[in-house]
Amino acid sequence: MKKFFSILMIMSLLFAVACSNSDEVSKDKDSDKNEKVEIEFWTMQLSPTFDEYINGVIDDFEKENPNIKVKWVDVPWADMEKKILAAVASKTAPDVANLNPQFASKLAELDALVNMNEAVPADARDKYFEGVWKSNTFDGETFGIPWYLSTQVTMYNTKMFEDAGLDPDNPPKTFNEVYEVAKTIKEETGKYAFFPALDGSHLLETMVMMGADLTNEDMTKAAFNSPEGKEAFQLFVDLYQNELIPREVLTEGHGKAIDMYQAGQLAILASGPQFLDKIKENAPDILEVTRSSTQLTGETGKKNVAAMNLVVPKQSEHQEEAVKFSLFMTNAENQVEFDKIVPILPSIESAMDDPFFSELPENPTPIDKARIVSAKQLKDSEVLIPPMKNYEELKTSIFEALQAAMLDEMSVDEALEQAEQKWNEVLSN
Template identity: 70%
Template sequence: MLKKNVWLLFLLVFMLFMAACGNNDEEASSDTNTETTPATTETTESDPPAEDPPADPIEIEFWTMQLSPTFDDYINGVIADFEAQNPTVKVKWVDVPWGDMEKKILAAVASKTAPDVANLNPQFASKLAELDALVNMDEMVPADVRGQYFEGVWKSNTFNGKTFGVPWYLSSQVTMYNTKIFEEAGLDPNTPPATFAELFDASKTIKEQTGKYGFYPPLDGSHALETMVMMGVDLTDEGMTKATFNTPEGKEAFDFFVQLYQQELIPREVLTEGHQKAIDMYQAGELAILSSGPQFLNIVKENAPDILAATKTAPIITGKTNKKNVAAMNLVVPKQSEHQQAAVDFSLFMTNGENQVKFDKIVPILPSIETALDDPFFNELPADPTPIDEARIVSASQLRDSEVLIPPMKNYEDLKTSMNEALQAAMLGELTVDEALAQAEAKWNEILAQ
């Protein structure tokens, strides 16, 4: 069960959906248990002061994606702590399989029964933000509290100048590599590639010397776009109204993938299979480098402990910008909520430093609260550390310099798909790099103009 949940938890699947704005009612009043003012200053045993009956607790509904049953104890524990500190609020937790979230949210919003708090990623949540269906966290969250979160991660939840979510847990990619394959190829196992140029050279050496592949760039998600940004490509203008990637930097990025594919330095499957294939090949000993979040080493540990034992970790491979990517999950509050303040309060409680550190010690993820990184768990290796321990330290060490490289964008799925289709056409030789870039540029301008 852990293997399945960890895999599903960090697949950055960006789902599309619409939403309708609901009513924006005021928060229910808090519990009171005070004496009423007597009519006179005298009281008698036969006429005791009257008391207001305690107010009924309000209930807020909290939706998560694929966290139950693996994390039942943790989530229920946080809810119990929140309710103990907020006796007028009860939290109803509903866990939704990630594949069902889109249709369930659609149905709930259409019937004006949306949850009070929902666990989504920035691209997913931005679809609701497009419709102004989420509360503005810049207005609901005090400035001193906002400042506790990583600035770049907080900004990743911004659309049209409004912040639509509170950052929850993060995953920062690292370079995990098989030292035995490096040694077999004659490469220094203590000096993995740090740049895309070095990665290209290492992949060539590994293929020539071992017949294995250096790495696997999954093209089913945002990998190509993130790589372009790290290589110094500006995808759009500041207003996101026009494509700006048909440049020498854009051509260099496209050519990087084209040359890897046409020189057979990456598997043919990159055009048809995604990140799961990269994990399968790495744990089978057929792939030297796995660029991913450290949490995926749990899968390797379960299925291929010998490969895990040969694994070392280094910072994420990047380009001349030295930019590093981080994936974020957040909590949002729909405007339909009748208890917005309680929903925001719960979101801040769920994501506070103490609760995040507790969660991070259960599953290899990272906190969105900056001071949480001061916990020794993120910067001190235990005695006899495992490769998973080492990956955690490397991942945490680069978090302050990481950011969400692809911000929420309108019609993002269409933009991503058109870029990947153009890139794959160039890799297959159906278009030249120049033709592929021009095709993607035209399509992006068409989509951005909608």
Template identity: 65%
Template sequence: MTRNKMMLALVLMVAMIVTAACGGANSNTKSDANNNAAATDAPKDPVTIEFWTMQLSPTFDDYIKNVISNFEKENADIKVKWVDIPWGDMEKKILASVASKTAPDVANLNPQFASKLAELDALVNMDEMVDKATIDTYFEGVWKSNTFNGKTFGIPWYLSSEITMYNTDIFKAAGLDPEKAPATYEELAQVAKTIKEKTGKYAWFPNMDGSKVLEGMVSDGIQLTDADMKKSAFNTPEAVAFFQYYTDLYKQDLIPREVVTEGHSKAIDMYQAGSLAILASGPQFLNKVQENAPDVLKATKSAPSVAGKTGKKNVAAMNLVVPKQSKHQEAAVKFSVYMTNAENQVTFDKIVPILPSIETALEDPYFNTLPESPTPIDRARIVSAAQLKDSEVLVPPMKNYDEIKKAIVEELQAAMLGKKSAEDAVKQAAARVDAELAK
């Protein structure tokens, strides 16, 4: 695999982006032949299940094919057909397959998109298909992130945990302690002011092209919706203060102008160019910095992610789901549990810098012990893994999520650009979210 291909794979996985021992999964799934005839496979006739992933081929062909081969050896009655779908085509293809009743047996999706299928009641309930002992091996908060209307629609696969990576050379030039990164939004604002005054550089590039704004609100103790997800709950003084925080930083030129037009890729470009002091991201992006700006990588240190008043940190998850249309649901769930077991996840995590969804997998020295002569990338991995147990998916799946996210970000940006007050922006955002939840 060429370095460029690996770099592309790293970026794509986070954009998707974000256990039991390796062995037969016979005890990991529940069977109820009376209530779910579709989940019962003929004991003598091998069945074939179709497994869809998002743009993992050809970069990870060896890994995926090896897991499938091992699974088939231990489950002679099941064959797995692997189909890799381009990232940009997955949503269209999976929706079309469900509509035409040709859905795959297992699909690799993120929680927010999978929830669209769950909203249609198109996915099996994993709480009913997987035994409790196996469920308990996954991080509790990550397992719950795959819940919609009280049903768990997916099994967590791989994760990404954002951390604070910062250029110590810029910190030193600004007279800041290079061993101390900001831990709160208040500290981040002060660091941004000091760095701009002392160096002319920016400290931070807020990411507004993903879910980071909403995650930041939740971390700051702001409830996005009511318990039933029927109405917004953030038209509050706390949310106004949150919007005002971003507005003040923007008006004081303490965050780049481009934050209202560009996203995470711009932050990476600025960090590796040495014009941004802090990169808030998954550690896998340091591979790109290593390739393009080795001097910046050498100056990079890592710390836990900046958090709001609650101290909560976010983790991004990818999962495996089983459509109800599958004629072999039990086999499909058995394969999903096998694919995500500790041994298979650790192997995958050593190929690409991601994190496991199985709690015991973190006991592997790879996640908690630095090698001799560690690189900044090694240190970032340890920091990221260490904060995983205290992280959760902060924004749960909800109806019309893309439009809800768009409404909140657009209103925040309107306040930042001076088109309306922070209070009016919050009020308008809440009204737009109410409209989406009412659909």
């Protein structure tokens, strides 16, 4: 169970004040290059599950760079945002930190992070998936180096499909198809097919997949009050008001969907393959009847990828060494080794050439099969929600508007208009 929670923390799509004004990696030309320096590296809840791996990479780096010592500090997932903000505020920030794009962008907005477009040579930048590298861009600067990735797959209970008279070899591929499956499963079994997680960035990602633009090109105005945005809102409203999804979607998130799926109360789970580890532990009978298909999407065919990054605060007195370590931690060899421990994907494009991501072992498990599905769709996936100013406020306001429409407190048109007005107010500041 401890291992699962560490793995879960890895995938949670994840994380001001005074800072240095330097825009370049610090280089003391007069310093002795043989002088030993220590850099501090913060991760989010990777210890003790991944101690052997992380310490092994650090040992390898220190052997190649005897003048650099790495001090690893593992921070509880729930404490990272508070601790990194406090550290930056007190000018005691680590040299390297593991953050997600949305939270890292808060520090980038304050000009607190090294611009990796300047710190990383072009030949090294080109090794990473282009779209993932660009997802770390804020105001024209790139604030992080991609580390590990995850793409959702559609996991579904073949027995529930069969009980409802549905073809288990033909799972839904789009949200509109899910609606039809949900009607059939509810009518035939009395159970639910789908639990659309509305926490995190899931709602906004779904809207983009269904063709809605969230903002105009320069991110100064909302753009989702459109036919595509209305279609997305209407889908959730119809699912809820026709009792085709659980009432809890308004109060609980992705964790509840996992609980219901492993209890046999839900036919479809849209999630990262890593969550099958929990199902294997808690409900092996459900795992046995689980298959995986490609990520649910809209008519656009867009698929989302979640990314975690390494950032270097400008406060670091050893920026050059910190960037060097970040590139080493995220190189192809080290990423593949990490991916074989936990069901995640590499951000280095060449790492995907490893047969691990394309070939099934003998007697493959549902987890093996889910990994292959996830890996195959990576090249067609992108980070759908770019870093945005005041993101939490924007995310909350659009969820509250949708919630009001689902509860029939206002029409879909009124809900979209309310959210649009709030976004325009926030984006104009």
